[in-house]
Amino acid sequence: MRKTWLVALTEYSNAVRSKAFITGVLALPVLICLSVGLQYFGQKNVDIRERRFAVVDRTGVLFPVIAAKAAERNEKFVTQRGADGRSVQTSPKFLPELFDPAGTGGGNADVVLSERVRREELTGFVIINTNALSADGGAEDGMSWFTQTHTYSELPDWLERTINEEIRRMRFEKAGLDQALVRKLTRNVPIKRLGLSKVDAATGRVVKAKEMNRFATFAVPAGCVFLLYMMVMSATPVLLNTVLEEKMQKISEVLLSAVTPFQLMMGKLLGATMVSFTLSALYLGCISGMLWKMGVLNLVPPTLIPWFVFFQLLSLLIFGSIFLAIGSVCSEIRDAQSFMFPVMMLVMLPFFVFMPIMQSPGSSFARWFSLFPPATPMLLLLRIAIPPGPPWWEIALGVALTTLFMFGCVWAGAKIFRIGILAQGQAPSFGKLLAWIFSK
């Protein structure tokens, strides 16, 4: 045990002194800051060039409304008052122009206007068909938006909203209905999302249900799974590289003259586990501090932390021993890639089924996937983090199966590692690896 511990401490010390660790510690906060910063920068640096567009109004009545609404928008909503009291333009102005197809000299309107769009005189043009006002629709129903920059959606969205509001108003007016009354009658009724009420056993009083918080129901479970994934990925694939490097540089031979292959493997696994727990302690500490500062720390159930730590340990031992075994059987990084693919699929599996399980954590789909041992740590943690959590027997079964699977992975990994670490030449086939696992 002393030698295993010595290997673990050296691995840990090497890892935390490396640039990769410092990069790993800073990666998440830097990514978050970059993402927030770039979004803020993007919002502050909107393209405010005028958006000129043509309207082919076959109804003959909608263009004046479009022009009026655009003018109103340009006046009221395009500029905002900044912190220093000055007006700042935050959105582009929309400048409509009526296009009369009769003026094309017999040419096709959409072809003529398309040319103008290509020459960048216009952002695009809209054709409003004759029957757009009709409540019954018909052959010439609807509108069409033509542009060469379909990724820009603010203008067509505004057009669709504005024209439809006007068309609805016209239809109600034609039907003789009062607009104010229509608005009243069609008012949306909001729905409150609440938890469950209960009777306090001590006082016998009813405790009213609390309003559910989006942060608690979505951000906490998703954040837990994402953090667990980060912790596993930051510590386990590195094991493959270190073993491969030691094998290529013949360091493993020196080490094996002093320790057994099992001591070496367990030392490395323990070292990686310590690195990962150091990272998670740093992250959890910082995140808790941030949440406390934001006043939402109480929305994180305290029982989640021990579950997180437990599932992190299981994941590290499972994937760590798999990556160590792969590293030991390869003689160059190219060999390792063919083994990496199926393992990465297993690591990524929880993300493929993440959304359906978030939507319906009690479904049989969620149950069976969260009982599949390689995915259990992340998916069972996800289900535990979503109130009210899975039944106790599912948690117990998941924990038991995954613990057994973990022992199986460590055992098989050690058998492969023992032979692979001194093997030279081409990497063995999967069949040969199986033979190594069951060899004496």
Next chain:
Amino acid sequence: MSSESNTGARSLAVKLANVTKTFGRHTAVNDLSLAVPAGSVYGFIGPNGSGKTTTLRMILHIFHPDHGEIEVLGERSTRAANDRIGYLPEERGLYKKMTVRRVLAYYAALKGMNSRDAREAIGHWLAKLGLEQWANHKVEALSKGMAQKIQFISAVIANPQLLILDEPFTGLDPVNLEVLRSAILEQRRQGATVIFSTHDMTMAEQMCDFVFMIYKGRKVLDGTLAAIQSSYGADTVRLRVEGGAEALRGMEGVQIVRDLNQCQEVRCAGDPQDLLKTLAARTRVHLFEAARPSLHDIFIRIAAPAPGEASHA
């Protein structure tokens, strides 16, 4: 010819009894028995792929034999003695990103040394091999010769009773070679048993008390150099004649073993005095020395490929 007969009552550092090791269908070591006396310098020679490294790894219990028994420093078929063994592998294995001091401290700790003793030993050895100023540099900053000396220190740092050196002199310049050789011999003087494998026959002749040769997994030589040379007869003559090797060609009963340009080594079938008379009649003889066959000569006699057979090297 076996060393066992020469060791008498001396205790053995290593004893292999009928050891066989196979890898798949390939038999790397075949029914090998060996007795390495404590306190001796024991040379392992043999062509590439003959089973030297496999034998060394079995002594270290990195590999386990399929058959036979291995006893090292009194421990039979266990790794219990490994902390008393220092090992220098054929290819150097040092962590490039670690400093010299850390890597040595790590290897010392793996051999069971406490940190205070390790610190002292590191200082002592670095000073002895002229590397003190490199103690806090990363291994990647060292030259090949310096790295080799650090690797040697890692093998001897814990005062091993058995020192196993696989090709310790490969790639060293003459100055570093001498430094390492004297360090190895000092270990022996302090009581350590030294086993080293080498392709340098001159080095083996100069340093080894016993020489063991393995060929195609089997032991083909084992004993003191004098005993081995005696068993190969006194038919070797070292000579220098006018006309060089050309003057010797076609002489009946004479086989040129080595043409060293300035002199030649030949093996003569008959009496060397007859050869001298014949040569004197043919050309001027500057040097004529009846000698025992060198280890190099013996090695070639055993391991040279037969006509039409590919070389092992």
